[in-house]
Amino acid sequence: MEDIILKVEQLQTDFQKDNQRIRILNGVSFHISKGEILGLVGESGCGKSLTSLSIMRLFKGTSGEISGGNIFFRDEDITKVTENQMRKIRGKQIAMIFQEPMTSLNPVMKIGEQLMEPIRIHLGYNNKRAKQHAVQMLTKVGIPRSNEIMNEFPHQLSGGMRQRVMIAIAMSCNPDVLIADEPTTALDVTIQAQILDLMRKLQKEENMSMLLITHDLGVVAEMCDRVVVMYAGRVVEEASVHDLFQSPLHPYTRGLIGSVPKIGQKKDRLESIAGRVPDPSNMPKGCKFAPRCSDATAECHEKEPSMLEVEKNRYCSCWLYDKGRSLISG
């Protein structure tokens, strides 16, 4: 595809638990083009956040480790670069916003200092210029009295304001890719809408690429160009937003979209997907979704399906769409 900026290929990430290596991500692949917003959806524990941490290689203090696959940023495989080089990418070329604005800022450091840090390091500005730039950034993310806020501490700001500060920090060095890990989950609904508007506006202005991680399909529909659906550490479906909501292919995606309540629909109970997410240390054989899938056949429990291009630019890993198999069984 044209102008791919970030490409994740067969990414595997392991964690250590009780002296045992457990593979949490197993063959995650997707790409983001310039100026595109890619949604990464899935339920809790499917490896969305871990995918973002793997891209940033933020494993310090955990047992996490990339054990296979590649992550290409432009043309460079950033799973191979040194920690020193990686630090120059973090915050400068790939920046990140986290879920919890309440705890993501250092409570004992003034907002200004926290904002000026990446500016000084990555842009090499002196204090005076960094300060000007920081105030500009705060104004840009819609913070009133930005000059005063520079001297305030995080606890003096509301959750929405703090998330704006986080966005200002992430955007301060004009990154090529912004990873937003559930940026609005912890905020209340009206603030959510404001933050999403702000992010979209900034993304358009800078023609920046964005990886938006969320479990909220409403946010996906509103923000994203393309969507990657993850389940149990794997990508199960990839499609444009329009196609995905119009005609979801994978039974899991169908379940996800079916579970969203619709206006005008009269129903006592919402649709749900039966069963639970499998335990990473005790994965089922075959398709990981098979135990919860109403369309599962004997083969689904035996062999894991691979990613297929079902239609143009629509990918799905499910035996239902494997023509080879349908020929045999039909």
Next chain:
Amino acid sequence: MHPKILILKGVAFVLRYIFKRVLEMIPTLLIVSIIIFYFIHLIPGDPVRLVVGPDATSEEVSMIREEMGLNDPIFIQYMSYMQGILQGDLGKSLKTGLPVMEMFENRFKNSIYLTLFSIIWAFIIGIIIGTFSAVFKNKLPDNIGMLTAVSGISVPGFWLGLILIQFFSVQLGWLPTGGADSWKHFILPSIALGAGIMAMIARFTRSSLLETLGSDFIRTARAKGLREMIVIPKHALRNSMVSVVTITGLQFGFLLGGSVVVETVFSFPGMGRLLIDSIAFRDYPVIQALLLLFSIQFIVVNLIVDILYSFLNPKIRTISS
């Protein structure tokens, strides 16, 4: 608001706070003084006998007893004692006959220096060891650091003191065995006195830092592309300092009294040894004055810790204002 006005407001606030706290000290000290006064009089033994010696006649004894006011009801004795204190008179030593104030002068200075030296090295080394242990958790530096800490806590100060004297003074002859005449005299006692606190600070720093290193804002700092050399001291350590400063403050209070044993081992002319000597002699006025002084020190240290808190944690600052 203009930053200068903010700073002025801040200073005014801190001063008002200190003033309030000093006022609050008064009732505490009053109660402490009553308890001390009463309990000292429960100590068995007759101070008059100690003053006049074993050969004095019982007439002489009763005369001196009357003279010292020891026949008055204890309440009257307390009142006259407090009257003296308010006029800056802590009484006269029964043993030497010198005013207690005069006896304190040099010893107080010596003891304060000793405690300060101990706490300063213990704080610095403790934080360094604790930080290395946390950063290299479960690796060699951590094991060495925590072994040092456990030894520091387990080894009693007087024993460490004796070992230090044996090694550095007797065998190597580098440092004096006792006294307080030059800075050299302070080295060994402050090592003996500070070892336990150093160990405690190291352990607190380690656990507190480990907790901080797991927090979201540390991940943010790393995601900004900061190097560990900045993340650890600037972002993590400062957040961990609140609990470390608390226990350091508490320990400092104990040190002021706890130096008794170490001062005795090093025949150090300080308040601790004076206390031991005075108790042996039932020197009521000196004991009372010393205990009162220790209480004041404890309260003042607590006040300093509370003020330090607000510098370390901006949240406390704004809540209280």
